[in-house]
Amino acid sequence: MASELRAAVIGLGWAGQQHLKAYLALPRTTVTAIADPDPVLLGRIQQEYGIEQAFTDYREMLEWGEIDVVSVGTPNFAHAEPTIDALDHGMHVLVEKPLARTYAEGLRMVQAAERNDRVMQVMFNQRFRPDVQVVKRFIDDGGLGDVYHAKSRWLRRSGIPGRGRKWFVSKELSGGGPLIDLGVHMLDMALYAMGEPKVEAVSGASYNTLGQRFVTDMYGEDAVYEVEDFATAFIRVEGGRTLALEASWATYRENGDFINLMLYGDRGGAEMSTRNYQSQGAVRFYVDSGGVPAEVAPEVPASGSGIPGHQQATAIFIERVLGGEYAQHRGREGLLRTWIIDAIYHSASEGREIRLAELKDQA
Ligand SMILES: NC(=O)c1ccc[n+]([C@@H]2O[C@H](COP(=O)([O-])OP(=O)(O)OC[C@H]3O[C@@H](n4cnc5c(N)ncnc54)[C@H](O)[C@@H]3O)[C@@H](O)[C@H]2O)c1
Structure with a gap:
């Protein structure tokens, strides 16, 4: 090479x-x-x-x-x-x-x-956000012990992707709404933090209640909002562990982009909570220190302006290509995230829990 x-x-x-x-x-x-x-x-x-x-x-x-x-x-x-x-x-x-x-x-x-x-x-x-990296280091160091539950959310009051990108609100063209757009990042972040556990089943619900108002304003009376504007899911992973996921482009809540990852372990807890992508002060660890409940506020490097991480992810991609061993890097990790999201949409429309294996049979 x-x-x-x-x-x-x-x-x-x-x-x-x-x-x-x-x-x-x-x-x-x-x-x-x-x-x-x-x-x-x-x-x-x-x-x-x-x-x-x-x-x-x-x-x-x-x-x-x-x-x-x-x-x-x-x-x-x-x-x-x-x-x-x-x-x-x-x-x-x-x-x-x-x-x-x-x-x-x-x-x-x-x-x-x-x-x-x-x-x-x-x-x-998004997993390369400085705040997520601080959380990941703490987990890998054993700071949380065994993580048995995580909650991962990206919520917007009003954040349907903007003008000229109408494909985002077409089910056929995008595959879904905020769940496939923002939720896939939060799913990635949580699975990455939890150490890539095996995922077994999902139960999801999705809502399309506010989106139409926004697209009528953005694209006119003829525009149709076909995807969800809010989705929630409960994901069962191996060993009885669980993950709760939420994503919205439109909900009555505070303004801006709210990104939140919470992890509960048998030795500690971690919370990353950020508004509009700012990393400073975004992380808290909850541990016992000398037998006393303690809250730790780790220093997190500033994230700079805008959405972070493309540089780091691209550098890893290039390292993998130059490394010459491709078997572990042929997209299975990305496929798992898409598989889970697809299963959540199935669960939401059918109103029941879906085991991932069921989709495998359909493919
Ligand atoms: N990782 C992130 O932070 C992040 C942020 C935004 C968007 N995205 C993803 O990136 C993708 C694009 O999003 P965007 O917001 O840039 O969309 P966009 O609509 O602004 O841009 C897409 C571009 O692709 C071009 N295009 C369309 N069909 C093409 C084709 N067949 N061949 C070549 N070019 C084609 C369009 O002309 C347009 O310039 C989506 O999958 C989105 O989910 C990721």
Whole structure:
């Protein structure tokens, strides 16, 4: 494997641009090409970052071929096709979250990574928040003992993704609402913190009560809000452990982005609670100190402005590609998250608990 990797990015909205910036900042990657069907956006990004090759059709870019690793930052409905194409061209893929809209779609992507023996990683940048990293270090150090319950939430009072990105509110194009969009990050964060326990069954409920008002304002009378605006789920993991998950784009509550992870263990508890992405002061540990209940406020490095983590996740992806051992990195972790989310939607519509194995039988 070459010591310098040639990277390309497909889909140049906010997410794709974060991948582009991450590759440009890494010492062992160069960006050789970009692709987006919007010629105006494509030309602007090409000029701004001085990228040599730009394509309105990603397939032509893959045929051109001077690429080792590809990022896929397209809308959810357009994750599978470019990912599978790139893997079949022998490239490694870093695809935006969620991996796919359904378990069956995600499985096809994993199978492509497996048959080509390539890395496929899903962009779970939120786990690299400085506050989550502090919690993770404390858990790995044994600070919580055995974690038997976690609660993981990302809630907005009014935060349906904005104008020009109408695909977010179409069930067919996005696969769902805040659960698949924000909830998948919180699911990732919790499973990562809990040490990747085996997930057995889910029970979920979803609501579409407020979303229509917002999309009528955003897109006019004809716009239809097809996805949930709030979802809640109860997830059973191995050994009787449990996880509670919530996500909303619209609920009557305080304004802003509220991200909250709570973990209860037999030696301690941890809470990460942040408003609008700020990490400082976001973490508390609850322990016994000298036989006395104590609350610890660890120092957490500032998160800087905006959504963190793309840089760290991209660096790990590149390390895995350069490492040359791909068997553990062919997208199974991302597939599990998509599988759980898909099962929660099934549970919500059928009104019953769903065992993950049931979806496997349908795929
Ligand atoms: N990890 C994060 O923090 C984060 C944040 C925002 C969005 N996302 C994810 O990133 C993805 C994109 O979200 P966004 O907000 O940037 O969307 P967006 O709609 O703003 O941008 C998507 C871009 O993809 C292009 N595109 C559409 N179909 C394409 C195709 N077939 N080939 C190539 N390009 C195509 C569009 O022209 C557009 O420029 C979604 O899956 C979303 O869930 C992740």
